[in-house]
Amino acid sequence: MKDTVFTLASRLKEKKISSVELTKAYIHAIEKENSALNAYVSFNFEEALKQAEEADRMLAQGACSPLCGIPMTLKDNICAKGVPTTCASRILQDYKPVYDATAWSKLRALGAVMLGKTNMDEFAMGSTCETSCYGATKNPRDPAKVPGGSSGGGAAAVCANLAPYALGSDTGGSIRQPASFCGIVGLKPTYGAVSRYGLVAYGSSLDQIGPLTTSVRDAALVFDAIKGKDPFDDTSRAVDLSSTLLKEDVRGVKVGVIREYFDGLGEEISSAIGKTIAFLQENGAEIISLSLPEIKLALPVYYIIACAEASSNLGRYDGIRYGYRVENYTTLDDMISKVRSEGFGKEVKRRIMLGSYVLSSGYYDAYYKKARKLRSQLAADLNKAFRSCDVLIAPTTASTAFPLNNPTKSVTETYLTDIYTVPVNVAGLPAVSLPCGKDKSGMPIGLQFIGGKFEEGKILSVARFLEEHFDCGIEEYEGGVRL
Amino acid sequence: MKYEMVVGLETHVELATATKIFCGCTTSFGGKPNTHCCPICTGQPGTLPLLNKKVVEYAVRAGLATHCEINRVSHMDRKNYVYPDLPKAYQISQFDEPVCKNGYVQLDSGKRIRILRIHIEEDAGKLVHEGGCTYIDYNRGGVPLIEIVSEPDISSPAEAKEYIEKLQLIMRFIGVSDCKMQEGSMRCDVNVSLRPFGQKEYGTRAEIKNMNSVSFIVKALEYEYERQSDLLDSGEKVTQDTLRYDESTGATVLMRRKEDAQDYRYFPEPDILTFTISPEQVALIQKTMPELPDEKKAKYLALGLSEKVVSDLYRYKKATDFYEEAMQRGASSGKAASYIVGTIYSTLATEEEKENFALRITAADFAELVSYVDKGLDFAVGKKALLTMLETGKKVTQVLSPAELNLSDEEDPQLVAYCKEVIAERAQAVADFKSGRETAIYSLYGALKGKAGKTVNIKLADKILRRLMAE
Known part of the structure; x- marks a missing residue:
């Protein structure tokens, strides 16, 4: 794997290229290649060039962040002042935030250059990027397949060398799953490690912003830049990344394997992960087998809590203050009803209804309350695993990227594909997904390392070791801006 | 009077904090529409609320002043409903863990009106209807409120009045609110039912929403007493309705029936962490209570x-x-x-x-x-x-001049002379005084002022007069 950001940073530092030149190269590639992929949904080129000029000035004055002057993208649910932020929903068409998300303003202060906003499933609800009002994004490695979701646009852009890195968001796997499908790295930080201020809410107690990158080292770099206590997010807190970093090798590192994670897992993925486990063991890691039967409950728990929170979070989209508005209506109720009927897509409506249902009086105890109880149990059980393990290893997904417009999958089958990613969100843990092999058609297979709360350093250390020493066999994408 | 009146009040009190409950906007009343708001209090996508610690402190003060227990652990909840004055489509309030519970306000009769709970929440904006259009002003959106919920211990309009006025005074004294009902910084929802005297079970209650004057509350309760007792007398049932009071007709008007009651789908607010109020903090606040x-x-x-x-x-x-x-x-x-x-x-x-x-x-x-x-x-x-x-x-x-203020204890011979004159001239008063009528001396004061002027040192003159009369 290549350290795109670090490589570009050293070129900028050595003055082999300027940020403006680099930005122009990306703009050129995007103009040429984006239409085939539909990774970007809006472009910020004019502003990006201004930001690049500013970054060049900062570099000339000796700016020391490797992120200074490096182009990047934001998922379309992360607010940037004056830049359309639509969550890939018709209901927020043309919506321009009046403020910057904290994660973006931190990067911006370091000299980041924002190329544009990337595609996603509408309001981050989905795992294929197909529920976007802008149409689906295609997987750069096979345009007949989905890039995953919901941060599919960012994953596709990074995979296709149309951005050195991207910020995505992960509520139930929305960073890790597309990273896995596209063969790149995706980090879902501990809940609270990165401020959610400016991230348009889906499931507030589950959402986290995180980086999509071409390498673990790049992911650590971006994470380090965006993490930390934000006075605008009560749930955020300070994180010391360096204190949890491990030594350069994995000798003595305790890697937990939850047996239930491998029940019914397909042969190809199972064997790819098996190989990496064997590799880690050969290099001195201690493999610990664990059983956690309750982990399967994470899926219903996730869907109940995420939908409940979403039903409330999305109540504000009524067409009154901003966003989509209808022309012909009789009463206020009629207007709101039309705005929401026409403005939201099918999947969003489904989740709003599910969420409203589980919070309704008469059903609250049976669904929402029970889910919360199970959630704390599950979190406690998962946390217990970190008494005996440094990290857990698990598949990121049950399959490699699936075909676009797959009509054979029912809604519940699609929800079931999140089974490996949601426990991490439910328990608020950090996890990093990275490629570990490919299937017979050459599509990437991902695995994830899961850590204890605020122990991003541990999972990034182990992932970095694997990335440097284990050949997952994934070729670099041919197009885009080549290093 | 066949029936006993049973009244419980939910009183909303706007807190006098300088800034709003979840952002740094000013809470000051008035101001051009939508000038006291920001992305947070207008619920822009992606924004998050930050709990103003002063609001919690004020709620604790209100709780201590009404003999409440202060909950050590408390959290915010979302109350979901759709209305244009509520930009997030949910109000951040408290459902099952309010800041205060189990207090009381004592009436002059000694009767205690129990307080079930006091919780904190945000106010909504305001709709302005003008020229056939409706405008929204979010200046008030996010202004902190406490809701003081009484038990149904109030038995008459007079008790309701006394309870509200006591609350008003208490909140003003402890500095948490100016409680100006006409400006809306204090509002009441009134729950009222009737039951035959001696009956234990409560009757079906009606709720009169959003009352902003004590006298209207009294009138509305009187009206409801008549309305509900008429229903009961004629063998009909009181229905669990939500009403509003029409000031022009003096009658209560149906807003919605129970079947149309909203399901608020309360759930814990995920954006604000559970907070604790330690006994030490409470003790500290207690020390500053007037x-x-x-x-x-x-x-x-x-x-x-x-x-x-x-x-x-x-x-x-x-x-x-x-x-x-x-x-x-x-x-x-x-x-x-x-x-x-x-x-x-x-x-x-x-x-x-x-x-x-x-x-x-x-x-x-x-x-x-x-x-x-x-x-x-x-x-x-x-x-x-x-x-x-x-x-x-x-x-x-x-x-006043130094002369006018010359109030030395030294007996001025002129004053003694005036006193002697007065005693000589007012024989009747002197006799009355000597016979024990203490107040008779006042007429001597008056006569003395006629001679010596109004600024005469009465205290000194009194001493001289008494001495002379005793001689």
């Missing part, structure tokens, strides 16, 4: 002030502060109280002016004046001087 209205009242009565004076004095916090400072500086309690209630109030036209008690003189200036009266300056002269002081901001020594 004397409460009832305590003041008892204290003033114990000073020997009349009921009338006390009831005029104790209800204005700033007046009581002024009064107590004057006493500390040596003013006598009775005269100082009389001057405040009789003279100073006469210059403060409205309730609000009395509430604000903004004077051009300090309590020290006032105390100086009163001590001259204590030393013998004529009360009426003092009053006139006080009015001038209030008007000009001058001190008593600038208003």
